Amino acid sequence: xxxxxxxxxxxxxxxxxxxxxxxxxxxxxxxxxxxxxxxxxxxxxxxxxxxxxxxxxxxxxxxxxxxxxxxxxxxxxxxxxxxxxxxxxxxxxxxxxxxxxxxxxxxxxxxxxxxxxxxxxxxxxxxxxxxxxxxxxxxxxxxxxxxxxxxxxxxxxxxxxxxxxxxxxxxxxxxxxxxxxxxxxxxxxxxxxxxxxxxxxxxxxxxxxxxxxxxx
Amino acid sequence: xxxxxxxxxxxxxxxxxxxxxxxxxxxxxxxxxxxxxxxxxxxxxxxxxxxxxxxxxxxxxxxxxxxxxxxxxxxxxxxxxxxxxxxxxxxxxxxxxxxxxxxxxxxxxxxxxxxxxxxxxxxxxxxxxxxxxxxxxxxxxxxxxxxxxxxxxxxxxxxxxxxxxxxxxxxxxxxxxxxxxxxxxxxxxxxxxxxxxxxxxxxxxxxxxxxxxxxx
DNA sequence: CGCGAAACCTACCACTTGGTTAATTCTTCA
DNA sequence: TGAAGAATTAACCAAGTGGTAGGTTTCGCG
Numbered sequence: 031x032x033x034x035x036x037x038x039x040x041x042x043x044x045x046x047x048x049x050x051x052x053x054x055x056x057x058x059x060x061x062x063x064x065x066x067x068x069x070x071x072x073x074x075x076x077x078x079x080x081x082x083x084x085x086x087x088x089x090x091x092x093x094x095x096x097x098x099x100x101x102x103x104x105x106x107x108x109x110x111x112x113x114x115x116x117x118x119x120x121x122x123x124x125x126x127x128x129x130x131x132x133x134x135x136x137x138x139x140x141x142x143x144x145x146x147x148x149x150x151x152x153x154x155x156x157x158x159x160x161x162x163x164x165x166x167x168x169x170x171x172x173x174x175x176x177x178x179x180x181x182x183x184x185x186x187x188x189x190x191x192x193x194x195x196x197x198x199x200x201x202x203x204x205x206x207x208x209x210x211x212x213x214x215x216x217x218x219x220x221x222x223x224x225x226x227x228x229x230x231x232x233x234x235x236x237x238x239x240x241x242x243x244x245x246x
Numbered sequence: 247x248x249x250x251x252x253x254x255x256x257x258x259x260x261x262x263x264x265x266x267x268x269x270x271x272x273x274x275x276x277x278x279x280x281x282x283x284x285x286x287x288x289x290x291x292x293x294x295x296x297x298x299x300x301x302x303x304x305x306x307x308x309x310x311x312x313x314x315x316x317x318x319x320x321x322x323x324x325x326x327x328x329x330x331x332x333x334x335x336x337x338x339x340x341x342x343x344x345x346x347x348x349x350x351x352x353x354x355x356x357x358x359x360x361x362x363x364x365x366x367x368x369x370x371x372x373x374x375x376x377x378x379x380x381x382x383x384x385x386x387x388x389x390x391x392x393x394x395x396x397x398x399x400x401x402x403x404x405x406x407x408x409x410x411x412x413x414x415x416x417x418x419x420x421x422x423x424x425x426x427x428x429x430x431x432x433x434x435x436x437x438x439x440x441x442x443x444x445x446x447x448x449x450x451x452x453x454x455x456x457x458x459x460x461x462x
Numbered sequence: 463c464g465c466g467a468a469a470c471c472t473a474c475c476a477c478t479t480g481g482t483t484a485a486t487t488c489t490t491c492a
Numbered sequence: 493t494g495a496a497g498a499a500t501t502a503a504c505c506a507a508g509t510g511g512t513a514g515g516t517t518t519c520g521c522g
Contacts (some may be wrong), residue, residue, distance in 0.1 A: 083471065
């Protein structure tokens, strides 16, 4: 059935498997309590090994965190954020960009853990000494630029062109995504994140929902 | 010059002074790195005493945090958020409520430390086990309700009445405040918080700036 | 199978954590 | 001034931290 060399989907080695198990555990625990509050022993235990065993796969706690962040971005890049963090790949259309943003939010609504991780870290990372500081500065910059570009195109193409500054609205949109998460994490029932985002976009004369775009 | 009993401004006792010194230090350090990442020894050293000395004034780390939060709210209550967190005191007018929100934001723009404190804590506090969890749930609820009330009144009174759901817009407004802070902390120059908030309000047909309200 | 390498564990290190105790110094006010 | 009480300390504790050293098991492949 499976000819060797035919399908390059060989079973990952044991090391690779535990490595991803560790990353999953780290994600889960960092999400619950933040970076500083979680110990390597916690993560290791959750992944089913000793903390010394964990340190065989990652040089240290900090490296584990950064690996996790990159890993997550790469997952997002598959179909969600190609250009944002992966470099190259063709620039998506403005509509695509926005609907991808909404996709990320919608998917986030199902994974409070990951959302909490980013909320926690982006707050901690305001300290320039924090290991993830540069990562977040860069990340926001990239997402902001892409969103501003998309908004600028849509604003110009709108029937009565929208005069708002795309950069400012981009900041606003991303801020809304983050702020909604804070409230949603504290009281999930009090906030409908995707609906709120769509509401804001509609206020700016932009409707990213393809289902609702009939006469465009 | 100062008759005893005339002015009730007696010099605070040594205990009271160090107590506030401790609170100030705790605020500064929690702001930089969050609750879990700061030790009582750090705070005590910053305040100029031993951690044992600190524990003479506060029963524990957790109590210190809650005291800090309450302290902060009481300071905000003087002229900014009377009803929100202080109970009683007459409900301010809708315009007042919004302009107070803007005042808080404007003042926050000058104190990154405090902003970072709340950003950090509200993220950490998503964990129901966190000592400040209940505090933040309650806080958001109160601010949300007040803002929704104010927006509802303004929407109804607008020339062509605004049809948006005040509750939803309240969530949005507060989310924007929080989210802007995240980006502002990472890159202060990239975000003008008060301007952004005013922009959103204007989009909803509300202008909270008294200087700009001529024909109302 | 057999053997080298990767994976993993036990035991340890130096250090930090929040908190306690008991003794000592400093304030305060009658 | 003097004594009660508040303020503060040094010393200590048990528990936990990230990280290391060195040995043992397990994997994977020729």
